[in-house]
Amino acid sequence: MNHPFLNIINEKVVIFDGAMGTQLIKRGLKPGECPELWNIEKPDIIETIHKSYIEAGAEVIETNTFGANRIKLSHFGLSDKVGEINFKAVQIAKKAAGGKAFVALSVGPTGVLVEPYGPLSVESAVEVFKDQISSALEAKPDMILIETMSQLSEARAAVIAAKEICDLPVIATMTFEESGKTLMGTDPATALFVLSSAGADVVGINCSLGPDKIAFPLQEMSKYKCIPILVQPNAGMPVLSEGETVYPLSPEEFAKSCLKLSSIGLNAIGGCCGTTPEHIKFLKHSFLKIEPLKVMPFLNTVICSDKKTIILTGKDPVKIIGERINPTGKKALSEELKSGKLSGVIREAALQKNAGADILDVNLGVPEIDETSLMKKVIPALQEAVNIPLAIDSSNPNTLEAGLRVYTGKALVNSVNGSKESLEKVLPIVKKYGAVVIGLTMDESGIPKTAGERLRIARKIIKAAENYGIPKQNVIIDCLCLTAGTQQEQALETINAIKLIKEELGCLTALGVSNISYGLPRRNLLNRAFLSMALSAGLDLPIINPLDNDLLEIIKASDVLTGRDRNASLFITFAKATKDRDSEKQFFLENIIPESSPEKKLYEAIINGNDEEVEDPIEKLLLNYSEPYNIINQIIIPALKEVGEKYEKGDYFIPELLLSAEAAKKAFEIIKRKFPSGEEKKARIILATVKGDIHDLGKNIVKAIMENYGFDVIDLGVDVDAEIILNEAEKYSDLKLIGLSALMTTSIPSMETTIKLIKNKIPNCKVIVGGAILNKDIAEKIGADFYAKDALEGVRIAEKVYEKN
Structure with a gap:
């Protein structure tokens, strides 16, 4: 411009x-x-x-x-x-x-x-x-x-x-x-x-x-x-x-x-x-004589989620694209998607991420379903569940755009090919949303038989992309492979094409590895051999099943031997992680809670924030536990504790905290429905944004998390007069805590006035404050009992006030 x-x-x-x-x-x-x-x-x-x-x-x-x-x-x-x-x-x-x-x-x-x-x-x-x-x-x-x-x-x-x-x-x-x-x-x-x-x-x-x-x-x-x-x-x-x-x-x-x-x-x-x-x-x-930052094109490939950036140079360790979110040949997943349930997709996402996938391919090609509408629903759900980047995979340009529009990140698009129709329909969408695209080396005539022809199509795709203003680094070439069961000679042609494209174009390459073994016995063996060959040819992004540990081991070892993993540091970490299975948490999950047990399924549903996965295991647990609150104390509370630890270490953030708390809340509600007579009386908390302040984003987050941790939250809204807060508080003889929020510096005097009124009229009620312009020092000076820097700290303070365990 x-x-x-x-x-x-x-x-x-x-x-x-x-x-x-x-x-x-x-x-x-x-x-x-x-x-x-x-x-x-x-x-x-x-x-x-x-x-x-x-x-x-x-x-x-x-x-x-x-x-x-x-x-x-x-x-x-x-x-x-x-x-x-x-x-x-x-x-x-x-x-x-x-x-x-x-x-x-x-x-x-x-x-x-x-x-x-x-x-x-x-x-x-x-x-x-x-x-x-x-x-x-x-x-x-x-x-x-x-x-x-x-x-x-x-x-x-x-x-x-x-x-x-x-x-x-x-x-x-x-x-x-x-x-x-x-x-x-x-x-x-x-x-x-x-x-x-x-x-x-x-x-x-x-x-x-x-x-x-x-x-x-x-x-x-x-x-x-x-x-x-x-x-x-x-x-x-x-x-x-x-x-x-x-x-x-x-x-x-x-x-x-x-x-x-x-x-x-x-x-x-x-x-x-x-x-x-x-x-x-x-x-x-x-700043009169200060020189500005010298801006220049960034020539590496960048793919992002909303919390994680992957920078690909072609010399860094291989990045894995997980292939499992694809209903083809998966009847159960296909039926779930048709019914509108997303728990299977979320489960697959979490499994692949935990297994080591760097990017997740999302293909929703289910017959008799509106793929475009489904993609708009699935992409946000996946971004809630995992923090790694997504590849939006569809042959329908409308579906690609629907996914890209709701995706918070810089996505990978899978894919465009060398046909005129594909280039004209897909590349403008890729350009509009600044995405990275996989270019398939095929055109109107199908998949070429020679490496040279695939190189020609790759050049065509890159040139077309540049004509649309898409830089070369935003194109990744897939040389494609066919099953060795019918076209055996094509296996080496794919390997040669990867070498040729790396040498001639300097492009990053991707490849769906498992196609090579389709229709043959011992598929895993063929996949491993072919992956090794492709990696030695320069493959950057294998599209594989990351739950296949043999393939992961080949990638990690290959990175050492090809110089991608400097000093074998990642390989050493990987080797230690795969060997060390007796950590305290792993021991708890694998021994005290057996692998396929409802206990483990409930625990992981809360850790992963997947509320759709809560109901089935908890229904089974309620048949086996004579005292329902043992489920809370032995599974739900430990899971929430781990979530809190992840938040404090910076592994989790507000979104993950909200999702896990929502899953726990659903578990609590199912227990309450089954055993209403044993329902524990909830501790009550009043929340309000003080007079003169209309900001409530932070307060709403605190409300959601507190409710999901079992508190009865009365939200008085924004711009709330001190007298209104007091009048509401005086209705409840058992009230021990009021939370006040403010974002504007001009709201501090109002907050101080409100605190003084509460202390004067109901001295046994504690006041906790929070907001971007507050800190512990200001909180003390205006008379608050507690300052919470975030929602989880607010929960812990509330638990102490009400002497919760």
Whole structure:
């Protein structure tokens, strides 16, 4: 794209403005008031703020539209004002800029969880963002700035929306926690590759962290040097001073800290929470002579899920594509899919991932079923269940696009072939969604008999892809193999084709190995021999059954012998893991809980968050256990404990925690139905977002997890007055805990007032607080009994308060 902003950002470090909210509060914005409404009611103030940032040196100003989508505006009864607010906001900014600065339309999150982890579908999210962006286009913003996103699925939906309705530059920034990952567990590199593949022209980081803490996610992004990067830190981490929440870094300190980021590499910088025109003035001066990050094409192949990135160089260890999610020849799986059940697919995904698959092929070609609708349902379900990338496998272009649209990641498409029809139908879809595609070396004439002919088709596919703007590294060639039972001579021809394509084109190669043995005895033996030959020829991505340990061993050993596994480090780890079967957890599962027992099935259903797999084993267990709560104490609680351990170690994130808790909740409900008289009285907790704050994403996550851990949660919603919280609390004599949430610094005084009222009227009731702008120090200063950094810590505090075991 040739656009003045994109040209400048590669020539110099571009300065963005600072916080809008901080300036609105300074000018009288009250807690609970809609900031975006000021575009209509107080346009002169908004214009003055914009001008103050331009005078300070900002070269890009952001419109006052961060929450101007219909979902956020509905909290104020203003969902019908989306068009007017966004149009007016751009108009005000353009007037203030007067050609001296670019105007970026600010697009913030909806505040609702997006699939695969929440109720808002990807398509609904796309429509919400289209609604906001389209209403602003007539006023002619210079670019779209998608910012402060904690869900990669939501950020990607916003990028898709912007790209589908305009040709302006699109910037997408995520907000990261101190762990270096987003709330939902996405790492910086994955965010970079997924958003850029979706069409973002600039990516970056904003909010949540000060300049010092933002250095790590910036480093993880900038090291790839493949796209311009924007950074907008807060003015430090918030602290409570004289009853007010403030951001501690002075303009000079902020600029000095930000200057250190220049050595890491960035192309644009501005400020987020707590920054003012004075901060931007010092920032501008500090960056006058700083060179921007030099952006260049990234020539390696990248495939991503929403939490994991695989970078393929052709010299790294072989990556395994699991082939088992395919109903062909699997009657039970086929029947499950026809009936709408996904438990079999999820089970296969978990088995393959645990066995060592790096990517999962997803083929849903079931006769008498709507494959496209099914793909839209299965892809989000699989992304909930496993964190590794998916390959969307179909011969139907509509099915491919349906899968790609709902897939949060940079997917692998399986596949395109050399026929004119396939190239014309599949490649535009691959280009639109920034995917990687497998190219099959066949065309209208079928599969060629010679390696040379397959090379010709591979060249044709790569050239066609490049004509659509798909770089060579986003094409992986599959040389195809036929069964040795009927075309024995073709086995070596496939091996020769792999060698030839690696030598002539330097492409990555994939291959479905098991085709070679179809119709022959001792299939495993033939598969092993053929895989060894293909690996020695340079095969990068074998498509195999990862549950076949013989094939895994061949791959791991081959990586050592071909130099892909440096110092045999992965092989040594693999050898130790396959030998060491007597760890405490493995002993528990394999000995105390037999392999095929309902105990193990229930345990694994909770660990894997597969609620469809809960009912059958628990029904069987209830026939054998005289005391149903032994099931809870011996299986469900230990499983939840392991889930908690995985979360604390960073192996699991909020999505996995929610899924496992949901599976456990289903188990509890089945037990309760069977033995209602023995039902344990639930501990009650009240949750509320305090007066003046309409944010409830974090509170809703806490609610879901607490409910699934057995608590009776009374959710009072958002913007809740202290008296309402107190009145509700006084209804329950056994209430021991109230949870208060806040996201905005202006909500801290309201939270403090609420805590004082509760302590005064019901002193025996404890108060736990949480939210992005809180920490233990602030919680103590405002009188809270507990601070929870996340939902699981909140559960553990609640359990202690109620003396749960």
